[in-house]
Amino acid sequence: MSELDAKLLEKRTTDAEKQAKQIEEELDKIAKGDLSFIGDPNLDKLLSDNEKLKHRLAILENAIKVESSPNPVIKESRKRPNLIMDINSIEGSICILDELKNVFEIAIMSAYPSLEDPPVVITVSGNNPKFGDYQCNSAMPISQILKSKNVKTNPREVANNILNKAPTSPLIEKIEVAGAGFLNIYLNKALATHILSCILRYGIKPPPVKKEKVIVDFSSPNIAKEMHVGHLRSTIIGDSICRVLEFLNHDVLRLNHLGDWGTQFGMLIAHLQDMFPNYKTHSPPISDLQAFYKESKKRFDEDEEFKKRAYSCVVQLQSGQTDYIAAWKLICEVSRQEFQKIYDRLDIQIIDRGESFYQSRMDTVVKELKDKGYLEEDEGRLIMWGNPEKHEGIPLTVVKSDGGYTYDTSDITAIKQRVEEEKGDRFIYVTDVGQYTHFMTIDACARRAGILKGNRKIEHVGFGVVLGEDKKKFKTRSGDTIKLIELLDEGLKRSLDKLVEKGRDKVLTPEELKQAQEAVAYGCIKYADLSHNRINDYIFSFDKMLDDKGNTAVYLLYALTRIRSIARTAQISNEKLLEECDTSGFKLEHETEWKLAKVLLKFPEVILKVSSDLYLHSLCEYLYEISLAFTDFYDKCYCVEKDKSGNIVKIFYERLMLCEVTAKVMERCFDILGIKTVSKM
Numbered sequence: 001m002s003e004l005d006a007k008l009l010e011k012r013t014t015d016a017e018k019q020a021k022q023i024e025e026e027l028d029k030i031a032k033g034d035l036s037f038i039g040d041p042n043l044d045k046l047l048s049d050n051e052k053l054k055h056r057l058a059i060l061e062n063a064i065k066v067e068s069s070p071n072p073v074i075k076e077s078r079k080r081p082n083l084i085m086d087i088n089s090i091e092g093s094i095c096i097l098d099e100l101k102n103v104f105e106i107a108i109m110s111a112y113p114s115l116e117d118p119p120v121v122i123t124v125s126g127n128n129p130k131f132g133d134y135q136c137n138s139a140m141p142i143s144q145i146l147k148s149k150n151v152k153t154n155p156r157e158v159a160n161n162i163l164n165k166a167p168t169s170p171l172i173e174k175i176e177v178a179g180a181g182f183l184n185i186y187l188n189k190a191l192a193t194h195i196l197s198c199i200l201r202y203g204i205k206p207p208p209v210k211k212e213k214v215i216v217d218f219s220s221p222n223i224a225k226e227m228h229v230g231h232l233r234s235t236i237i238g239d240s241i242c243r244v245l246e247f248l249n250h251d252v253l254r255l256n257h258l259g260d261w262g263t264q265f266g267m268l269i270a271h272l273q274d275m276f277p278n279y280k281t282h283s284p285p286i287s288d289l290q291a292f293y294k295e296s297k298k299r300f301d302e303d304e305e306f307k308k309r310a311y312s313c314v315v316q317l318q319s320g321q322t323d324y325i326a327a328w329k330l331i332c333e334v335s336r337q338e339f340q341k342i343y344d345r346l347d348i349q350i351i352d353r354g355e356s357f358y359q360s361r362m363d364t365v366v367k368e369l370k371d372k373g374y375l376e377e378d379e380g381r382l383i384m385w386g387n388p389e390k391h392e393g394i395p396l397t398v399v400k401s402d403g404g405y406t407y408d409t410s411d412i413t414a415i416k417q418r419v420e421e422e423k424g425d426r427f428i429y430v431t432d433v434g435q436y437t438h439f440m441t442i443d444a445c446a447r448r449a450g451i452l453k454g455n456r457k458i459e460h461v462g463f464g465v466v467l468g469e470d471k472k473k474f475k476t477r478s479g480d481t482i483k484l485i486e487l488l489d490e491g492l493k494r495s496l497d498k499l500v501e502k503g504r505d506k507v508l509t510p511e512e513l514k515q516a517q518e519a520v521a522y523g524c525i526k527y528a529d530l531s532h533n534r535i536n537d538y539i540f541s542f543d544k545m546l547d548d549k550g551n552t553a554v555y556l557l558y559a560l561t562r563i564r565s566i567a568r569t570a571q572i573s574n575e576k577l578l579e580e581c582d583t584s585g586f587k588l589e590h591e592t593e594w595k596l597a598k599v600l601l602k603f604p605e606v607i608l609k610v611s612s613d614l615y616l617h618s619l620c621e622y623l624y625e626i627s628l629a630f631t632d633f634y635d636k637c638y639c640v641e642k643d644k645s646g647n648i649v650k651i652f653y654e655r656l657m658l659c660e661v662t663a664k665v666m667e668r669c670f671d672i673l674g675i676k677t678v679s680k681m
Contacts, residue, residue, distance in 0.1 A: 093205040094195065095604040096134075097122060099171055100185060104136045107166040111158075118142055124602075125184065129591065132176065132184030133598060138162065139181035155181025192597050193586040199600075199661045200581055204668040206248045207604035209611075213251045215418050216242050218430035219350060222259035223335040224268055226290045227342050227484040229474050229540075230432075233463045236529050236674065238430040239348050240616050241461065243672045248611055253351070253422060256339075257414070260332050260354030264297075266314030269327045270306060271296035273313075280326055286334055290483075342484055346522055347674060358413045362405050365413045366398060374449055375399070384412075386444025393437060396445050411442050415458065416451045426459060428614065433462035433535060461614050464537035474540050488522070494542050495521035498554070499681075508680060516681045520546070520554055523675040527553035530673055531620035551624040553675060556666070559627045561681040563663045570640045570651055577660055580653035587654045592633040596658060599629040600665050607672075616673065623669045630662050 105120045112118060119141045125131040139159035146153050159181040166175060173188040198205070218238020221227045227235075238254075245252045271292070276284035286292045299306045316324040336352060343350060366382075369375050375382040380401030385391055396408040418424045429439050443458040452458070468474045476482055496517045499505065505513055524545035531551060532538040548554045567577075588594045606622045639659060641650040670677050 093207045093604050094171075095207050095608055096171060096187070096601055097605045098608070099169065100134055100136075103167060103169050103172070104138065104162065104183075107162045108138060108142070110165040111161040112142065112146075115142065115145060118145070122185075127595065130184075131178070131182070133187040134185040136162070136175075136183035136185060139183065143181065157181075159183050187598070187601075189588055189594070192594075192601060193588060195601060196586050196597060196658070196661050197581055199664055200657055201578060204603065204664055207608060209248050209250075209608070211250055212425035213253070213423055214245050214426040214428065215253045215255060215422060215424040216245070216428045216430065217255045217257050217414075218242075218428075219348070220257045220259070220431070221335075221339055223332050223354070224264070224289050224293045225335075227339060228481040229466050229484060229487060230481065232466060232484060232487070232525075233432075233529055233534070234430045235342075235346065235348060236526050237461060237463060237534055237616060239346070239350075239674050240526075240530055240672065241428060241430065241614055242349075243674060244607060244611050244616075244619075247607065247668075247672055253424070254349060256350045256352045258332075258335075258352055258354035260335075261356040261359060261410075263311075263314055265317060265328055265331070266310040266312070267296045267300045268293070268331055269313040269317065269324055270310045271299060272327050272331065279330060280323065283330070283334075286331075287338065289335055289338060342488070345488055346526070347676065355407075355410045358410050358417065361413050361417060362409050365416055366405075366409065369398060369412075369449060372449070374445075384445050384448075386441050386448060388448070393441060396441060408438075408442075411438075412445060412449075412451075415442060415446050419446075419451055419456065425456065427456070428459045428461055430461040430463070433464060436460050436462050459614065461534070463534040467537050467539045469539060469541050471539065488525070491521035491525050491542065492517060494546060495524065498546050498548075502548075504681065512678070512680050515676075515678050519557060519676045519678045519681070523553040523557060523670075526673060526675055527556075527620065530616040533617050534615060551620070556623055556627055556670075557675075557677060558681055559630070560663060560666050560670070560677055561679065563630065563659050563666070564679055566639055566659050567656055570648065570656065572651065572653075572656055574660070577653065577657050581657055584654065586657060590633075590637050592629075592636050593655070593658060596626075596629040596633045596662065599626055600661060603665055603668070619669060619672060623666060623673075626662060626666055626669075630659075633658070 100122045101120050104122065108115075108118050108120060119138050121137040121141070123135050123137060125133055125135050139155040139162065142162075143153055143155040143158045146158070156177060159177045163175055163177055163183060170191055171188060173186045175186070176184045178184050216238055218241075219231060219235040221231050242252050242254050272279055272284070272286075275295075276282075276286070300310055301307075313324060317328055332354070342348075366375075369384060370382070374384050374388075375398055376384070376395075378395075381397050382399035383395040384398050385395045386393075396412060397406050398409050398412070400406060415427060418427055429435075431439075439458050439460040443452065446452040446458070466474045474482060496513075498520065499508075499513065499516055504516065508516060524542075528540070528545045529538065545552060546554055548558055586597070588597050602622065606619055610616060610619050637652070637655055638650075639652050639655040640648055641652070643649050667677055
């Protein structure tokens, strides 16, 4: 590094330290209760800038140490902060994209220390091996930035400067400057074969991340109402998000925020008392909750005397009168049993925590908000704005004009409980896109009240609606909402028909056929949802879901069973594969072997992306990409060679090992998507 570069580097570090200190001072004000600039549109930018600066300072300080150290051994080791120092220390999980970004961030910051937030652009090169395995495409945008500062240069010169400053890494075999200034990155095959060997021996390991307490609020049906197709997406998406985060070893709390409190329970209790007077000693047959609810609602709307008694029941319930609490618990328990039938079939683990859980806490929260002056009177109501200076959007109605509480009250209380009692770090809510504004208002009010601080925030996972094949809201022919249990039953029927049509009932045992039926039925429903960008509406079509071609669960489940059948056909055990792995290892000599291997190595990258942006369709696309790469490999590479009589004459163990690793990665993807696999189909 030249003397000028060193001075620029030190100046940039000093400037960054000053800016970071200013931001820390502003954040410290919030921590001490100074909320004078809460609601400032620059607040989010300050928080973001603070994190960027911390990261940039680490890079700059490291670059100074690298260049200034007189010890060549230390100098070389310091060139690789956060990079794997020894291939053998890897146990099968490293995010190649992130590590390459680290390498080139160090290179770019060392080559151009005066640039603020220089672009670090790393992409997969595609299928042409002459362009390497990955590319760094930062040279062109950096060249444009330099030109805007009157520095004469060109992308190729910039690329060469970056190359000269790139630290060594066991990930990289070589880097070449190509064309106008592309940096082609060739991965080290020794690293790839080591990672594949680890997966073969130890299974799929999660990439290391900082452990967090994550609270995921999903599914959320209402007591005394049956789950319908509208609950399908929240339940499926929420479960898969939990599975991603649990795989990464986060502490995940799965919460079912049930609608189990409110005026409607007076109506339900009054109807229960009339229809089943001995309910306290005998459980009434109210399994058809929807019908029970409709009957009580009809009476409530038409019978004034019944309405008065229903309101009286609400008062008795809220005051904790024993008989009314017993009736309420009974209705809730019957509902939970019905919900659990759905959850059991879909293999959903979730903890019920209804709105009633927060009732005793609401009084405290409302008092705190009043005492701190956050509530304003509005036509008898008490409301709260996220930004007291700009009354934009819809405020929270914290207390109704009759003194009662609302969903807003329970939601602001819930986030306080999740922060203070559960000690949550991330708060994820899985609901339809229409509730986005509501949760952003909850976030703003919680931040204003000092409940949410720093980088803690509400993350709303929104999704579109389920449409029928007529592209209208998915309903029965009579116009009723489709019950979820009936949808699952229809899926089971159609999946069995599909399996019988393919003659699988002739080759599978009754137990294997049942397992395949359930795997296909529930798997196709889940995959059809998760494989679409959740923000968009999607068309529910059993015909498309059960298609055994293209990006469907059926095709992918069949693909996995075919991969599993290869080793069975060759009669090769896992122990034998491990012996061969120790003896000769993976070869990756054919281009399709290397292509498949590179796809398999992307698993940590995909998982980390999904854990960050919470879009599950990326994982579905990756699963399909694996199947395509495997098909290409299997079409061109013999795994087992047979003679004309069908006798095995040669076994390519290194390729069977690749088959086994492919199966392990696919099975892990299916598990994270909540889809069960079968060995035979």
